[in-house]
Each structure stands twice: as structure tokens, then as C-alpha cells.
Amino acid sequence: MSLFSPLAYLLAYDPTTNPLNNNEWSFPLLEILHILGFALSIGTIAVVDLRLLGWGMKQSTPSQLLKATAPWSLAGLVVMLTTGPAIFSSDPRMYLFNQGFRFKMFVLLAAIVYNYTTRRWAALSGASGGAATLIGGWVLLAFGVLAWFSDWSFAGGLAMTIAGLLSFLFWLAFRGRKEESWESGAALIGGVSLALWVSVVAGGIFIAFV
Amino acid sequence: MQIAHAIQSVEFLTEIRESALVFPVLLTAHLCCIAVFGGMILLTDLRILGVALTKRPVGEVVNGLRPWKRLGFCMMVTIGALLGGSEAEKYSINPFFWAKMIFLACVGLHALAFKRNVYDQAGEFDKSGVIPGRAKLAAALSLTIWVGLVTFGRLIGYYEPRDKTPASIPAPVVVLAAQR
Numbered sequence A: 001m002s003l004f005s006p007l008a009y010l011l012a013y014d015p016t017t018n019p020l021n022n023n024e025w026s027f028p029l030l031e032i033l034h035i036l037g038f039a040l041s042i043g044t045i046a047v048v049d050l051r052l053l054g055w056g057m058k059q060s061t062p063s064q065l066l067k068a069t070a071p072w073s074l075a076g077l078v079v080m081l082t083t084g085p086a087i088f089s090s091d092p093r094m095y096l097f098n099q100g101f102r103f104k105m106f107v108l109l110a111a112i113v114y115n116y117t118t119r120r121w122a123a124l125s126g127a128s129g130g131a132a133t134l135i136g137g138w139v140l141l142a143f144g145v146l147a148w149f150s151d152w153s154f155a156g157g158l159a160m161t162i163a164g165l166l167s168f169l170f171w172l173a174f175r176g177r178k179e180e181s182w183e184s185g186a187a188l189i190g191g192v193s194l195a196l197w198v199s200v201v202a203g204g205i206f207i208a209f210v
Numbered sequence B: 001m002q003i004a005h006a007i008q009s010v011e012f013l014t015e016i017r018e019s020a021l022v023f024p025v026l027l028t029a030h031l032c033c034i035a036v037f038g039g040m041i042l043l044t045d046l047r048i049l050g051v052a053l054t055k056r057p058v059g060e061v062v063n064g065l066r067p068w069k070r071l072g073f074c075m076m077v078t079i080g081a082l083l084g085g086s087e088a089e090k091y092s093i094n095p096f097f098w099a100k101m102i103f104l105a106c107v108g109l110h111a112l113a114f115k116r117n118v119y120d121q122a123g124e125f126d127k128s129g130v131i132p133g134r135a136k137l138a139a140a141l142s143l144t145i146w147v148g149l150v151t152f153g154r155l156i157g158y159y160e161p162r163d164k165t166p167a168s169i170p171a172p173v174v175v176l177a178a179q180r
Helices: A006-012 A026-052 A062-089 A092-096 A099-116 A118-123 A131-149 A154-174 A179-206 B002-009 B011-018 B022-048 B058-086 B095-114 B119-128 B133-158 B171-179
Strands: none
Touching: A006 A092, A026 A062, A026 A118, A026 A179, A026 B022, A026 B133, A062 A092, A062 A118, A062 B022, A092 A099, A099 A118, A099 A131, A099 A154, A099 A179, A118 A131, A118 A154, A118 A179, A131 A154, A154 A179, A179 B022, B002 B011, B002 B058, B011 B022, B011 B058, B022 B058, B022 B133, B058 B119, B095 B133, B119 B133
16 A cells, blocks of 8 residues: 555656757756755855854854755755656655665755754744744654554654754754853754755765665 | 785775775765855855844954864865875776865965965954955855855766776677676
């Protein structure tokens, strides 16, 4: 039984007429753009994560850095999320049954949700009420457990569940606190964010090796 | 060719090539370095060009990220040498690999040419409020070199040596294929 009916449609898709499979240059070109896109997004995200860990551009506050880098992270994400599905279309059936790919999809979803909820809250030192962190934590936990128990990706679901639990704990421990006392919590959030993005890259590489 | 064979016959390089796990793990580390530290280089170049992070001082972007970029570069080159060394015979005849090496040499030349008169003076640009032309030239060249490195790095995997073309397949195989 399939959880998502569009999957059946994807599985029936015959990629032999896909332009990506009918010339020599388009697939490598998309991959190069994909790599440059994630270099831009993950690199700019890492600058803020390192700052949350207390390293790097220390003369700026995390919130200043977040505001300055956010448009570039988003630009990189847009490149990643347009070239990625195009690459996927070259052989959906292979990707859907590939454990590396499944893992990558769940940690990617986790990294994006986490990036715009919990990590954002931490970088802005709780300037907002933290509702987004609660919602983000809930989404991560729900999808994580779903992925875990539905046999889609054990490791991906586990990573998602952990990120969700940490979001909840972080919200419980730090809501309403003063900005000065955020450092230790912010460091944890930055570390988890980096770990999630490294996992996304790892999942991508392992598509070709599992 | 003999040199390449000798390199990849070194015991631990052979082990990397033949292991199911070490090679992809090293590749992952290599790509993560490109993502994290390559991204920092892109960001620094865009700052010097006056495109990104314009509200943050140039000196802070250049100096704050510098130790990280150095660490990343060392990791990238070390892991790259392990990956390249383990497949030396394959890479030594791959034109994309050599193109990448030329771009890598350009990284060194770029540092020699611009370290003192651009990157060591980044703080000065904030005081004067003007980013000089040579700094913008350095940033533009750096962007070009890094995009080139990534491009040829990815293309390495797409090179197929000539002797694998159908013309060199032994005759009986071709006959069998035709009968099918």
C-alpha cells in the first residue's frame, strides 16, 4: 500500500524521452549548477551556524548575520530545488527506491523546516514568541516518526525526530529568557543545523554508492 | 602511467579505492568542504564586489572567515589528494582532472598576486569607504577560478577513455550484439 498516490504516477513515468537522457551535456550541467547552488546556500547558512557556535564573524551578532545572509541562502536553495527535481526526473524509479535518496529527502525536509523555524528563532535570540519553533518542532516530529515507522527511511526519520525533539526542548528551556543567556542553547542549534546539512550532502553522495 | 600506477599501489590508497565505505565517506567530506568553505569564498567575493552583506564591514567578512577558509582548503586538498591518489591511473589520463589541477594552480597564483595588496588590507577599505578596483578584480577572478574548479571537478566523473568506444570491442562481441 502506498502512502502517497502521486508515487504510483511517478513510478509509471517512462524517462527514456526525457531530454536529460538524450544529450550528453544537460545532466552534468544540472549537477554543476546543483553543487554551486548548495555551496551558496550551505556556505551562507554555515556562516550563521558558526556564529551561533561562537566562531567566525564575531563582530556581528547572529541576527545581523542572519538578515544579511538569508537572501543568499534562499537564492542557493532555489537553485538547488529547481535543479534537484530536474535531475530526479531523469530516473524517478531508481531514485525512489534508493536508500541514499530517501535519507536525503527526509534530512533535506528536516534541514529546511529547522532552518526557517528553530534556527531562525535562535539566531534572532527569541525576538519573536517562538510559535514557529513549536510548529517546526511538531512538523519535524510528526514527519520523522512517520518516515521512521512507514519504512521510508529509518535513518532519515530518526534524524528528523531528533531535530524535532531538540526544537521542543529548546523552546521549553529558552522561551522568555533574556538574550544574554542564550549562548549555550544557540550553540546547540547551530551545531544541529550544520549536522543536518552535512547529512543532506552525505545522502546525495551515497545515492551513487548504495 | 607508471608513476600513476605506483601512486595508486600505495597500500592505503589501494584500500581506499577498494573499500565500499571509505571512498564515498571521503567524497562526502570533500563535498561538504566545498559547500561550507566554498560557500564562504563565494560570500567573501560577493562582499568585495559590493553585492552581498553590504551592511557588514569588508574587514570583518574577510578576516572573520579567513581561518575557516584556510582550514577548509587544507581539508579539501588533503581529501582530494587521497581521492585522486587512490584512482591515479584513471585520473592521469583524464583531461578534466588536469583542467581542475590548472585551476587549482590558479588558486595559488591568485593568493600570491592578491594576498598582500588586497586581502591583508581589507580593514583599510572600510576606513576609506572605497573598495579599490584591484580588490574587485581579485574577487571576480576568485569567483571564476572557484566556479571552474567545481565545474571540472564534477566533469571528471564524465570522461570516458577512447579505448572503451565500440570500435575497440573485440570482433566476436560486436557480431553477437548484431545478431541480437
